[in-house]
Amino acid sequence: MGTAFYLQNDGILAIHDVNFMCRIDNIPGYNISNIRLVTNPTKENVLRPGKRVSANCMDTTQIFIPPNAKLDATLVTTYRQDWTWWKKTSEFPMEATNNGAGCVWRNLPEGE
Numbered sequence: 750m751g752t753a754f755y756l757q758n759d760g761i762l763a764i765h766d767v768n769f770m771c772r773i774d775n776i777p778g779y780n781i782s783n784i785r786l787v788t789n790p791t792k793e794n795v796l797r798p799g800k801r802v803s804a805n806c807m808d809t810t811q812i813f814i815p816p817n818a819k820l821d822a823t824l825v826t827t828y829r830q831d832w833t834w835w836k837k838t839s840e841f842p843m844e845a846t847n848n849g850a851g852c853v854w855r856n857l858p859e860g861e
Contacts, residue, residue, distance in 0.1 A: 754824060756793075757801035762831035767793040769804040774842075775821035796828075816849040821857075 758764055769791040791804035824841040842857040 754804050755801045756804060756826060758796045758798050761798055764796050764828045764830055767796050767828045769826050772823045772825055774823055777819055816847050818847055820845045
């Protein structure tokens, strides 16, 4: 089981073709960086205003990092706004620490 994140539509119009994925960017201390491993993609055809969908992220992170190690990841969401044909992408940088019982996630400010 992975960590559950929620995508919520706070807008006044529906959004379509919603895709959510977790991307592993860096595993510090292991000379591994800039990998683009995508895990547990989630797709939602329509997300109506005020509604939310859960997306599980990276149940595999415990395989990649030992206890007390950290992992840099990005949560990537693509979607199409109502009445448009083009898609938008939003990226949210995160850091995961394996505490031995699972991963503890925190948001990273942009540029960190």
